[in-house]
Amino acid sequence: TITVSNSTKSDLEEFGFSRVFIVHNGLNVEPVDKIPKKSEKPTIIYVGRMKRAKKPQDVIEAFKIVKKEIRDAELWMVGDGYLRKKLETKARNAKDVKFFGYLDKRTKNELVKRAWVIAVPGIREGWGQVVTDANALGTPAIGYNIPGLRDSIKHGYNGFLIDTNPEALANGIVEILSDDKLREKLSRNAVEWAKQFSWDRSAEEFERVIQNVIQ
Secondary structure (H helix, E strand, O other), X not given: OEXXXXXXXXXXXXXXXXXXXXXXXXOOOOOOOOOOOOOOOOXXXXXXXXXXXXXXXXHHHHHHHHHHHOOOOEEEEEOOXXXXXXXXXXXXXXXXXXXXXXXXXXXXXXXXXXXXXXXXXXXXXXXXXXHHXXXXXXXXXXXXOOOXXXXXXXXXXXXEEEXXXXXXXXXXXXXXXXXXXXXXXHHHHHHHHHHOOOHHHHHHHHHHHHHHHHO
């Protein structure tokens, strides 16, 4: 059995799978050479489906707390889904929240490049593709300490892992947005972390697994 992270490997082994191999995901973007120019205002971005398992509502709640500390902060919500209308209603009283809907890859990546941090809540992930793709574009991640994200986020290196609630998410965001040196360090590390992943590497890992099984 092949999976993409230690978290999922552990889950499979608990179910009785005895031979589980890990093949990491690659990147869906080209890593940047240097940290891109960021938005003038402190900006948080969410990228993903707007459905319950992804908990986009937690980002809205966290942002309301963030605004009390950082008044010029902005939130960009990228993606679509059955929760979008409810989220737009929820965010009506929150200033500086913009919903972009589904975007083409180029436009989405440009927004991710300009964002100061990407917020990644949720219930569980296999890996956290949105994390490594954002990291490759020079944007650190703050994510819930859940399976998958605890594999793709190294706490204090390419982002933060925090408790699974909006208040903890808000506190982590405020810390990153308020500390220029910390954010710059996380951004640099994020690019270096992402550079080790590629679909060519994934293919090589897959080939090694096949050779191992054959032997």
